[in-house]
Structures are given as structure tokens and as C-alpha cells.
Amino acid sequence: MKFLIVEDEESLRKSIAQYLAAAGNICDWASNYDQAYQKISIYSYDCILLDLTLPDGDGILLLKYLKKLNKNDGVLVISARNSLNQKIEGLSLGADDYLIKPFHLSELYARIMAIVRRRNYNGNNVVKYNELEIDTSNKEVKVNERLVYLTKKEFDLLLYFVSNKNKVISKSAAVEHIWGDDADMADSLDFIYTHIKNVRKKLTEAGCKEYFHSVYGVGYKFTDR
Template identity: 50%
Template sequence: MKILIIEDNKDLAQSMSCYLEREHYICECVYQYHEALERLSFNSYDCILLDIMLPDGNGLQLLNHLKKEKINSGVLIISAKDALDDKIHGLEKGADDYITKPFHLPELHARLRAVFRRKKMDGYNEVRFNEIILNTDTYEVSVGEARLEVTQKEFELLLYFLVNKNRVLSKQSIANHLWGDYTDNLANFDFVYQHVKNLRKKIGTAKGNDYIETIYGLGYKFNALKYKGS
């Protein structure tokens, strides 16, 4: 899961980022409103951790921007203890949940997972498509009756494909989603090909259908219409 943390308290932002990265999330931090707008213009995120009070803008304005641009990221508001109006307004403007400062990081993690399940997985901890099943709690993948031995990145890659079925995903967008800021200065994204190749091979070995198509010159697409029963 890829997370954008929008929080002007740098110590808190880094604390959240370090904790979530240990839980295998990709995290990016920004500390101002206009930094957040810039990131959202070029990148997609599964969830956004949003502080309402920012030095150069208001988180509620950012919720308006998400709605206007039809950005479908889950949003978890980080609010001050006495900011009841901000919580209510945030939920009315499309935020999915809120957490009040100070909070425990395990609670933040639990709420974040709940937001992701509701937003991307219809409230379930499993993603199912035909013979493929992903469990986002245990990071297990099954194809029919066979359990696949996949790496963390292969799991995240397959999940990214499944929540974006029938959409063409460029190598750059895949790399950015799975590796975040680390890919900004890379000359090419050829390493994505190897990860896709390994994933397709493992699914094929388990007698699964080959839904992942190479779109030459563009990237890849999980074609949910390719096989009968999709």
C-alpha cells in the first residue's frame, strides 16, 4: 500500500512513516499544502493521512481538490483533540475516518487498514478474482487450491493490478507505486519487467490464467475480460 502523509509536524510525520514502513508500506511525507497538491498531481496513493491545519493551507481545501479531480484515495484525517468541527466537516467533504492526536501508532495502522478495505476492497480483507485470492492480512496468494510463494513486492504488484483491473499501468506508475520516491531519479524502469515476468510465471505454474498483458510502448494491463467467467 502506498501512503501520502500530509503533516506539518515533521517529527510526527517521520514517526508515522518509520512505523508504517516497518509494516511494509511505501510512505511519502509532505509538510505543506502546496507540496501535497504537487505530489497528488503526479502520483497516486492508496491512502492519505491528512492533517487539517497546515502552514500554507487547510486540509479541508485539499479534500475539495480530491473530489474535484476525482482522486479516489482513502483519507484518514489527523485532527487536534478539540477540533470536533474539523472532524465533522472533513467527513462531510469525503474523508473516510479520523484519528485524534495524540494517538498510538498501532491504532493508526488499524484505522488505515480499515479505510483501505472499505475504499478498495468493499470491506473485506481478501481480494478475489476468479481463481486468484489475495489475503491482505496474511500476505498470502492462492491460485485455485495452490498457495503461491511470492515476495512482498510480487504481492503488492498483484494487488495493484487487481484494484486497477482493465487499466493500462505504465512501468513508471508501477515502479512509483511499489518503490515510491526511490524511483524518482532512475533512468529506466526495466526492473519492473522482471517482477511482472516472475509473477506471471508463478501464476502460470499454479495453472492460473495469464491475465497480465504487455501493452507495448505503454506498460501492462490486468485484463479481467480475457477469460470466460471474468
């Protein structure tokens, strides 16, 4: 999964990023309002961790901007502001949860995962699509109860497409979501074809139907139609 950490306190930002990365996630970060605004404008995230007090702006304005964009990114506000009015305002503007500093990183991660499950998987840890079953907690994939071994990138790629089934996903969107900021260093996006080819092969060899379909000149669609 891919997260954006909007936090100006460097030590806390690094601690959060290291904790989330250790669990196999991709973490982008922004230390001020302007950086966060730019990243939110360009990229999509499974969850945004948003500090309200930023050196060059108010995080509440970022919430309003997200609402205006009508994006589906989850939002967890992390703030030292323990005001009831502030919580109500944040939640009414679209934040999914509100966590007061200081907090334990384990609680932070539990709340993030709850947001992701509610938004993307109807509150479940296991995502099912016909004969395909994806366990988001144990990072396991099964086809007709048969375990399929995928690399981390392959697992993330499959989960991303299943979560966006029946939608056309461009190569750039898939690469950016799975590889994060590192995608900007790629000379070509063609390597995404190799990863999709590998996932296709492993799934079909396990008895799965062919769900990845190329959309000429654009990217791919995961569908049984």
C-alpha cells in the same frame, strides 16, 4: 501499499512513517501545504494521512482539491482540532475518517486498513479473482488453494494490478506506486518487465491463467478478457 503523510510535526511524521514502513508499506511525506499539493497532483495513494493545520495553508483546501480531481485516494484526517463542525466539514468533503491527536499508532494503522478495505476490497481482507486469492493481512497468494511464494515487491505489484483489473496501467504508474519516490532515481522503467515476468511465471506454474497482458507502447492490463 502506498501512503502519503501530510504532517508538519517532524517527530510525529517520522514515527508514523517508521511504523507503516515496518508493516511493509511505502510512505511518502509532505511537511507543508505546497509539498502536499504537488504530490497529490502527481501521484495516487492508497490512503492520505492529512493534518489540517499546516504552516502555509489549510488541509481543508487539500480535501477540496482532491474532490475536484475526482481521485480515489482514501483520506484519514489526523488533527488536534476536536470541533464537531470541523469533523462534519472534513467528512462531507470526502475524508473517510477523522482521528484526533494524540493517538496510538496501532489505532491509526487499523483505521487506515479499514479505509483501504472499504475502498478497494469491499471491506474484505481477502481479494479473489477467479482461481486467484490474495490475503492482504497475511500477505499470502494462493492459486486454487495452492500457496504461491512471492517477494514483497511481487506481492505489492500483483495486488496493485488486481485492484485495478481491466484497466491499462502504464509502466511509470506501476513503478511509482510500488517504489514510491525512489522511482524517480531509476534510469529506466524496463525493470518493471522483469518483475511482471517473475509474477507471471510463479502464478502460471501454480496453475493460474495468464492475466497480465502487454499493451503496446503503454504498459500492462490485468484481465481475463
